[in-house]
Amino acid sequence: MQPTHQPTDIHQRVLARDLASLPDGSPACIAGWVHRRRTLASVTFVVVRDRTGLTQVVVKDAETISRLSGIPEETTVEVTGTVSLNPAAPGGAELVEPTFTALTEPAVAPPVELWRPTFGAGLATHLDHAAVTLRHPRHRAAWEIASASLRGFRSALTALDFTEIATPKLVGGATESGANVFEVDYFGRPAYLAQSPQLYKQMLVGVFERVFEVGPVFRAEPHDTVRHLAQYTSLDAELGFIRDHRDVLVILRAALAGMVEAIESYAAEAASLLHVDLPRVPEEFPVIHFADALELVGADPAEPDLSPAHERALGEWALTTHGSDFLAVEGYPMAKRPFYTHPWAASSPMHPRQARLAEPGGDGFEGSNSFDLLFRGLELTTGGQRLHRPSDYRAALERAGQDPATLAGYLAAFEHGMPPHGGFAIGLERWVARLTGAKNVREVALFPRDLHRIMP
Amino acid sequence: MQPTHQPTDIHQRVLARDLASLPDGSPACIAGWVHRRRTLASVTFVVVRDRTGLTQVVVKDAETISRLSGIPEETTVEVTGTVSLNPAAPGGAELVEPTFTALTEPAVAPPVELWRPTFGAGLATHLDHAAVTLRHPRHRAAWEIASASLRGFRSALTALDFTEIATPKLVGGATESGANVFEVDYFGRPAYLAQSPQLYKQMLVGVFERVFEVGPVFRAEPHDTVRHLAQYTSLDAELGFIRDHRDVLVILRAALAGMVEAIESYAAEAASLLHVDLPRVPEEFPVIHFADALELVGADPAEPDLSPAHERALGEWALTTHGSDFLAVEGYPMAKRPFYTHPWAASSPMHPRQARLAEPGGDGFEGSNSFDLLFRGLELTTGGQRLHRPSDYRAALERAGQDPATLAGYLAAFEHGMPPHGGFAIGLERWVARLTGAKNVREVALFPRDLHRIMP
Numbered sequence: 057m058q059p060t061h062q063p064t065d066i067h068q069r070v071l072a073r074d075l076a077s078l079p080d081g082s083p084a085c086i087a088g089w090v091h092r093r094r095t096l097a098s099v100t101f102v103v104v105r106d107r108t109g110l111t112q113v114v115v116k117d118a119e120t121i122s123r124l125s126g127i128p129e130e131t132t133v134e135v136t137g138t139v140s141l142n143p144a145a146p147g148g149a150e151l152v153e154p155t156f157t158a159l160t161e162p163a164v165a166p167p168v169e170l171w172r173p174t175f176g177a178g179l180a181t182h183l184d185h186a187a188v189t190l191r192h193p194r195h196r197a198a199w200e201i202a203s204a205s206l207r208g209f210r211s212a213l214t215a216l217d218f219t220e221i222a223t224p225k226l227v228g229g230a231t232e233s234g235a236n237v238f239e240v241d242y243f244g245r246p247a248y249l250a251q252s253p254q255l256y257k258q259m260l261v262g263v264f265e266r267v268f269e270v271g272p273v274f275r276a277e278p279h280d281t282v283r284h285l286a287q288y289t290s291l292d293a294e295l296g297f298i299r300d301h302r303d304v305l306v307i308l309r310a311a312l313a314g315m316v317e318a319i320e321s322y323a324a325e326a327a328s329l330l331h332v333d334l335p336r337v338p339e340e341f342p343v344i345h346f347a348d349a350l351e352l353v354g355a356d357p358a359e360p361d362l363s364p365a366h367e368r369a370l371g372e373w374a375l376t377t378h379g380s381d382f383l384a385v386e387g388y389p390m391a392k393r394p395f396y397t398h399p400w401a402a403s404s405p406m407h408p409r410q411a412r413l414a415e416p417g418g419d420g421f422e423g424s425n426s427f428d429l430l431f432r433g434l435e436l437t438t439g440g441q442r443l444h445r446p447s448d449y450r451a452a453l454e455r456a457g458q459d460p461a462t463l464a465g466y467l468a469a470f471e472h473g474m475p476p477h478g479g480f481a482i483g484l485e486r487w488v489a490r491l492t493g494a495k496n497v498r499e500v501a502l503f504p505r506d507l508h509r510i511m512p
Numbered sequence: 513m514q515p516t517h518q519p520t521d522i523h524q525r526v527l528a529r530d531l532a533s534l535p536d537g538s539p540a541c542i543a544g545w546v547h548r549r550r551t552l553a554s555v556t557f558v559v560v561r562d563r564t565g566l567t568q569v570v571v572k573d574a575e576t577i578s579r580l581s582g583i584p585e586e587t588t589v590e591v592t593g594t595v596s597l598n599p600a601a602p603g604g605a606e607l608v609e610p611t612f613t614a615l616t617e618p619a620v621a622p623p624v625e626l627w628r629p630t631f632g633a634g635l636a637t638h639l640d641h642a643a644v645t646l647r648h649p650r651h652r653a654a655w656e657i658a659s660a661s662l663r664g665f666r667s668a669l670t671a672l673d674f675t676e677i678a679t680p681k682l683v684g685g686a687t688e689s690g691a692n693v694f695e696v697d698y699f700g701r702p703a704y705l706a707q708s709p710q711l712y713k714q715m716l717v718g719v720f721e722r723v724f725e726v727g728p729v730f731r732a733e734p735h736d737t738v739r740h741l742a743q744y745t746s747l748d749a750e751l752g753f754i755r756d757h758r759d760v761l762v763i764l765r766a767a768l769a770g771m772v773e774a775i776e777s778y779a780a781e782a783a784s785l786l787h788v789d790l791p792r793v794p795e796e797f798p799v800i801h802f803a804d805a806l807e808l809v810g811a812d813p814a815e816p817d818l819s820p821a822h823e824r825a826l827g828e829w830a831l832t833t834h835g836s837d838f839l840a841v842e843g844y845p846m847a848k849r850p851f852y853t854h855p856w857a858a859s860s861p862m863h864p865r866q867a868r869l870a871e872p873g874g875d876g877f878e879g880s881n882s883f884d885l886l887f888r889g890l891e892l893t894t895g896g897q898r899l900h901r902p903s904d905y906r907a908a909l910e911r912a913g914q915d916p917a918t919l920a921g922y923l924a925a926f927e928h929g930m931p932p933h934g935g936f937a938i939g940l941e942r943w944v945a946r947l948t949g950a951k952n953v954r955e956v957a958l959f960p961r962d963l964h965r966i967m968p
Contacts, residue, residue: 089929090929106721107675130929132753132931159753159900159931160902160929161901161903186715187715187922188718190716196720199675200675203677206676217563220663221655223958224743225681225730227966228966238696239697240696241695241696243732243734243963249696256959259646259968262647263652266563271728272678272727287680289678297525297588444588444615445617446616465642466643468643468968469643469644470616472619473546473586473587473616473619475543502678502712505680505682510683510684511684511921512922
């Protein structure tokens with residue numbers, strides 16, 4: 057069939073969600089993708105998909121039915137017809153006596169039938185054909201949850217006086233860690249893709265006190281894992297004039313509560329489709345000290361980190377003891393934290409474990425004012441208080457064997473006066489994977505990038 | 513002086529904006545940066561800056577005055593004292609009988625006195641010391657306008673059913689134009705930094721119909737100009753089921769109106785400080801055809817583009833004739849537009865100039881369904897309708913001499929059914945520079961990147 061070229065007038069089109077609110081028998085024009093054609097003996101059903109849902113179109117006219125063979129699934133169409141209110145139809149209304157106008161050429165069949173409730177292919181097929189397979193309702197739903205989360209993160213933080221920032225993704229020198237960075241040919245000189253906005257968000261606390269950024273970060277992760285991407289979306293926040301890391305936890309709680317609320321408000325259908333059991337975010341996160349956490353799970357008290365099994369056990373403990381899906385573990389050993397981490401502060405109520413350390417001959421690790429937030433027994437995000445005194449930075453860089461000259465622009469912020477401050481970062485794709493139960497973070501990213509994949 | 517380590521309790525601190533709402537004589541604790549110290553014969557004034565404004569602290573006690581020499585400008589402090597309501601004080605209240613606690617070591621003097629109303633140094637000094645000089649109220653204000661604009665852009669588009677997306681910044685093959693791309697060492701293979709989310713936002717129209725993205729884009733601009741950056745923040749939108757580019761203009765108008773409203777709501781003080789004359793966004797942008805625009809400014813009708821002088825003349829014409837700061841110029845020659853541009857559609861009311869072209873022997877250019885939006889006589893943004901039929905893409909790539917194989921993932925979206933669609937992109941820094949009258953886009957960016965600058 058020859059597609060006619062009559063682009064839809066957006067002002068006159070009726071969306072799927074609004075069809076049932078029209079009077080029975082009224083004329084209506086819908087537009088979308090042919091989601092499914094189903095031919096029975098005397099009638100053909102054509103389901104049309106738009107951004108708000110599905111509309112069932114009932115075709116009985118023989119000539120129109122024969123024309124449908126030229127409008128395969130995924131072809132975009134405009135359909136004019138008559139509204140028939142019908143409680144048995146999806147959404148309570150269907151379109152009858154239709155006239156179809158294709159808006160493009162007949163679509164090539166997708167690699168997977170997109171109308172089937174489950175996605176009938178593996179991850180590689182999905183990623184190879186993402187431009188089409190992302191249209192599957194389950195993939196679309198995962199991103200709708202991501203998109204709502206971004207909205208909730210921002211609204212929670214702007215309500216708390218945070219200023220949105222946009223920081224350089226091209227950096228000239230040493231970055232946060234130095235390992236796993238992508239090198240860029242920057243007008244003939246080497247530059248690097250930023251692994252996080254960490255240094256810039258701290259500098260901008262000096263300007264705006266409270267800042268957040270939502271943006272891409274880059275890790276040249278050389279391993280093929282189910283939880284790492286070469287590019288992911290980081291939700292970063294940083295704030296000044298805190299007492300210690302506990303104040304950062306207060307803000308993190310507000311951000312996560314905002315994200316959950318936004319999913320409830322703007323992506324409820326998506327969450328329901330993917331059977332997401334949204335967490336209740338408690339008024340205050342339960343907190344356990346790292347040393348107590350080790351003891352609780354029966355680990356060696358000299359362990360510098362928690363294993364995945366330990367984290368799972370702690371998650372169960374938080375649920376049974378505090379009724380919470382979340383648990384903050386504070387006081388992580390400094391040795392496992394980046395150079396800008398603030399040590400366990402003397403002003404904090406001293407933890408028994410830290411007190412023993414402070415005694416003459418005290419062994420074990422030096423604790424930090426940082427935390428991991430576990431969500432259902434898995435690490436969701438890391439945060440904490442940062443150093444803010446210039447002399448502390450000079451000492452920390454010396455300990456780390458790092459040349460202060462490469463960080464001169466960053467260190468200037470501290471020389472010129474910074475408040476006690478801290479922050480956190482949430483990986484968007486990891487958050488959505490946890491919520492939806494996706495085994496691989498690639499399932500919930502749009503066009504993920506990894507060791508092997510740079511296309512499409 | 514020895515700074516004591518007593519980080520501020522964020523729960524008890526009073527912000528500058530709230531001080532005058534406390535009862536006269538009540539105790540209060542403020543925190544911020546020492547903005548200025550001013551010593552008179554019998555009294556010293558210390559102005560403390562926080563994220564909400566300035567507080568004047570009145571020091572009469574000789575011992576406290578002598579201690580102030582150890583707390584220079586930009587040192588972060590906590591000040592406890594007594595509220596004194598005083599209509600003569602900035603904000604209507606000041607703090608008297610103060611006790612100062614430094615929150616860090618004495619700050620090194622900034623390269624420029626930040627308390628002076630004008631910034632007393634050139635652009636190079638500002639950019640070299642951005643971590644500190646961004647604290648100057650004028651620089652901070654410019655970014656507050658940027659930040660509010662982002663908020664308005666998103667809220668306008670989410671209200672219109674747009675879904676936020678996050679697309680790859682690392683791309684494997686041919687991008688939109690091919691020139692001026694940064695090359696990345698991607699696990700030993702070449703990859704490139706995305707110059708725009710153009711191809712991805714189109715693919716995602718196939719998924720969500722209406723999408724937007726706010727994110728960094730990268731241009732390896734080899735020239736040193738006042739309007740180009742190697743990284744800038746692009747506000748991108750794209751939507752399906754349009755009639756033609758005029759529908760895109762409707763959305764662009766809504767986005768810009770949202771941005772202006774958000775500046776009024778959230779950055780009014782910043783706009784006032786920088787003497788921003790916010791535009792009134794008309795209900796509908798006036799539109800002129802490219803050929804008529806050439807005629808109006810007396811240019812050669814064979815000109816394929818508008819010069820800056822032409823744009824200025826058109827801006828004046830829009831203001832005097834339509835009372836509008838904005839003017840859309842539609843029907844730009846296809847030759848000056850990228851390969852995905854939709855030609856002037858037969859379905860559009862045919863413009864006389866286009867009609868002459870269609871006549872036998874008609875000369876001149878082939879017009880497009882695209883536009884430039886002029887704001888006060890300067891190009892602010894470009895947009896338009898894109899091709900959506902796969903055969904049109906095959907023909908366009910052949911004309912452009914581009915290998916379709918490098919764009920296979922993108923072309924798949926069209927083979928599998930796409931609606932008529934279009935979109936636009938606004939450069940955030942350019943928008944803010946136009947509003948604030950900044951001569952150089954670097955003045956309004958946080959840590960700009962260019963041919964010479966990759967630090968801080």
